[in-house]
């Protein structure tokens with residue numbers, strides 16, 4: 001059998017194809033890829049451990065959950081707000097946000113993996129939630145209008161994007177002035193061993209694509225965000241989960 005290519009040998013599009021393949025498998029196999037490094041991880045208990053109240057959420061939503069935090073809880077969502085979830089997966093954060101913003105609000109989930117989108121759309125019907133829409137697209141080129149969103153959330157996704165500067169530029173473009181971004185994501189606070197950095201399985205498992213926390217914050221600032229801050233960090237290895245907030249200036 002051919003040896004898998006190293007991450008540094010792959011183009012950005014080839015990396016995205018690998019990510020799509022990995023999350024298509026997650027959608028079908030009902031296990032979060034970002035949990036692969038944690039052998040005790042069932043996705044229901046992962047959501048509960050991250051502070052989600054999932055009692056009345058069907059297993060078809062939680063079984064493919066692959067987050068590393070709880071950005072919806074952080075976002076202090078208000079009735080009537082328009083929310084965008086970058087890399088919405090099977091839809092857990094979208095559905096919780098939809099409840100929080102109520103019937104006068106609306107939540108858009110964007111994901112590039114067809115199997116995840118199908119699962120999220122089926123879940124919306126199952127839950128009878130109508131103030132949501134799942135759009136297929138790349139978070140590096142969002143299928144969303146300029147200045148149209150109050151809040152952006154994202155859970156363990158931006159680390160998977162090869163061009164993080166583009167993701168933040170796109171987030172800035174679609175947020176309305178004064179809008180906020182709240183993401184949970186994996187960031188580096190130490191050095192990864194070379195074989196981990198070069199492993200595509202480690203990349204799709206939300207490790208090898210992580211960039212240093214300082215670089216992450218700098219890219220947000222370079223995109224135009226202000227009040228960029230880390231609200232919380234968890235984990236004790238070279239790659240940790242961080243909750244990050246940023247604001248698009250009001251004028």
Ligand SMILES: C[S@@+](CC[C@H](N)C(=O)[O-])C[C@H]1O[C@@H](n2cnc3c(N)ncnc32)[C@H](O)[C@@H]1O
Pocket residue numbers: 016019020023033034064065066067068086087088089090091092093110111112113116137138139140154155156157160161206
């Ligand atoms: C680790 S999962 C997280 C899913 C969801 N946020 C959750 O918490 O369960 C990553 C998701 O991001 C999507 N994704 C990764 N890179 C993407 C990109 N460049 N554009 C759109 N979606 C992407 C994958 O298809 C997958 O559904």
